[in-house]
């Protein structure tokens with residue numbers, strides 16, 4: 078890894094909770110993605126390809142080619158890292174999960190790696206300190222009631238601080254990150270309460286309020302960072318999972334036949350079913366290696382589109398788009414071109430039984446003149 082600068086920007090590691098520090102906690106979360114079965118990943122291809130193409134379109138729109146910064150880079154699966162390293166003088170990857178970023182470097186040809194900076198750091202102004210506060214609250218408490226009271230004080234005082242310091246960038250990429258930001262401190266609190274007191278966080282009567290406040294704060298904090306980071310004439314590529322489904326599964330079963338009837342011509346066209354009468358059994362036979370993952374992915378996408386058309390309640394919203402739009406205009410970030418949406422079949426073989434699919438939306442943003 079010649080020339081690679083591994084910048085450990087986190088500073089002093091947080092004292093361990095459950096034997097973990099901040100980076101270890103993010104590393105352990107990254108294990109889940111790193112451990113995804115290869116057969117599942119085969120279904121991700123259309124999402125990865127679309128995402129990579131959109132990011133390169135955003136790169137085409139940027140005035141300069143000096144710095145590209147990828148926030149929440151993780152494994153960089155949906156990021157065209159090699160092409161970005163080719164096009165820009167410097168590629169900065171930022172994430173608290175250093176191990177995933179090191180793995181992502183395999184995408185970049187050896188001769189271009191000197192252009193890459195890995196920054197193991199918090200992309201927010203609040204998540205790291207908040208996790209530290211949660212840890213202290215749990216350690217100082219002898220009952221869950223006491224801990225929840227302390228969590229309440231933390232919740233009431235939650236504020237954004239100064240955005241992390243990163244260089245101005247011609248292209249800023251934030252892909253599938255924002256909706257994840259609130260989940261990390263929230264699940265840290267949940268794990269700590271469970272490990273120390275054997276109770277779920279839901280037994281705290283303010284847990285929903287806590288999560289909603291984290292979402293609100295994450296949007297405000299992240300949009301400020303995006304507006305701060307992008308150079309004049311630069312572009313922000315922003316994408317996220319805005320909904321997941323199927324959410325209303327008991328009703329889904331009742332509606333399924335109508336959805337399949339409407340999707341029948343598409344499924345016959347794809348060679349999944351022979352006739353309208355055979356659609357249900359053909360759909361039940363998906364994920365049994367009878368067809369290629371690409372064909373099955375298309376079949377799932379058509380079914381999901383039909384469910385979405387039948388009733389939006391089959392999809393649980395993950396990001397308040399209105400709030401995001403408001404924060405962007407407040408910070409002077411304007412939409413460039415049309416947003417685009419597509420499906421990411423994260424857990425394809427569970428799509429009809431659990432929330433296995435995510436609706437991704439992407440925007441290109443620039444600073445208002």
Ligand SMILES: C[S@@+](CC[C@H](N)C(=O)[O-])C[C@H]1O[C@@H](n2cnc3c(N)ncnc32)[C@H](O)[C@@H]1O
Pocket residue numbers: 103107149150151152153154155156171172173174177198199200201204205252253254257258261
């Ligand atoms: C869904 S993954 C992003 C996927 C990634 N863009 C890719 O192409 O594979 C979300 C990433 O955000 C990172 N993350 C979440 N909260 C963070 C924070 N406060 N600071 C730094 N990274 C964070 C996680 O470690 C994880 O790698």
